[in-house]
C-alpha cells in the first residue's frame with residue numbers, strides 16, 4: 001500500500017523547521033532580495049518534492065538544482081516556480097530546458113553558439129556564471145561575459161536573465177578572500193551594456209554574513225535545512241536555525257553477549273565483560289557508513305557506542321544495561337536530554353555535514369512533519 005513502510009528505521013523531516021529557517025534568513029535580507037531554495041541532491045537528502053513545496057510556501061520564490069534532470073523532475077511533479085540549474089547542461093538540451101521554462105547556467109561562448117541550433121521558438125533564460133575565485137564553473141574573463149551578452153542579444157530566443165558567482169570561503173571567519181571575489185564580481189557587472197535583472201552571489205554563509213545589497217537574490221542551501229554552514233562561523237550567525245532532519249531506528253534484537261564473544265564481520269570487537277548488545281536495522285546501504293563504528297548514538301536517553309563493523313543493513317550497539325527490543329534509538333536528532341547533530345556525524349567521519357546528509361539513501365523512508373502532525377510518509381520502494 002502506498003506510503004507505508006515496514007522497517008524500523010526512518011528519517012523525519014520537519015517542514016516547519018525549513019520554513020522557520022527561511023523566515024530567519026528573510027528577516028536579514030533587504031525586502032527586494034529573493035530566496036532561491038537550493039533543493040539539489042534530493043534536497044540535501046531531505047526529499048525534493050516535500051522540501052520544494054515547503055520552501056515555496058515558506059517564502060522562497062525560486063528553486064535551484066544541480067542538473068537538468070532534477071529540474072525536469074520538479075516540473076513533472078507540478079512545480080511551476082522558476083528553477084535554475086546551477087551545473088552544466090549539454091547544449092543539445094537547451095531546447096528542452098527552454099520548453100520547460102527552466103533557467104540554465106552558462107559559462108562559455110562556445111556553449112551559446114552550439115545551443116542556438118537546438119532552440120526553437122521558446123526563449124531560454126540564462127544566468128551567466130562568472131568564476132571569481134572558485135576555480136570551478138564560470139567565465140574567468142570579463143570580456144567573454146560581455147561577448148556572451150552580445151551573442152545573446154543577437155539571438156531572438158536567448159535572454160540573459162541573470163549573472164552570478166559563487167564564494168569559495170564565505171563560511172570562514174577570515175573574509176579577505178571572499179571580499180576579493182566580491183570585488184571581482186562587481187567589476188564583471190560593469191561590463192554589461194544592460195545589467196541582467198538578477199544578480200546573485202551568496203550561498204547560506206554569504207546570505208547570513210555578507211552585505212548582499214549589490215545583489216537581488218541569494219541561493220539558500222545548507223542553512224535552509226537548519227545547519228550552520230561551518231563550525232568557524234557558528235558564533236557569527238545572526239539568527240538561530242532549526243535542524244530539519246532526524247534519523248531514528250529501533251532495537252530489533254537485544255541480547256547478552258558473554259565476556260570474550262565477538263561482534264560483526266571480521267570479529268574485530270570482543271566483549272570485555274558480559275555485555276548487552278542491540279542490533280539496529282540500519283547499515284551502510286542506508287548511508288550509515290562503515291566509519292560510523294565507534295560513534296555514540298542515543299539508546300532511549302542513554303549514549304551507546306556502535307561496536308564491531310557496520311554491515312550493509314545492520315549495525316550493533318553496546319547498551320549500558322538491558323533494554324527492551326523495540327526501544328527507539330536516535331541516530332540524528334534530539335531526545336529530551338541529549339542531541340546528535342549531523343555535524344557530530346560529520347566530525348566523526350572527518351567530513352562535512354553536507355556530505356553526511358546527502359549520503360542518506362533513498363532506501364530510508366521519510367516521514368514529513370508539519371503543523372504538529374505527520375503530513376506525509378514517503379517510501380521510495382512503494
Ligand SMILES: Cc1ncc(COP(=O)(O)O)c(C=O)c1O
Nearest residue numbers: 038086166203204219220221222
Ligand atoms: C552554485 C551554488 N550555489 C549555492 C549553493 C548552496 O550553498 P549552501 O548549501 O552552502 O547554502 C551551492 C551548494 O553547493 C552551489 O553549488
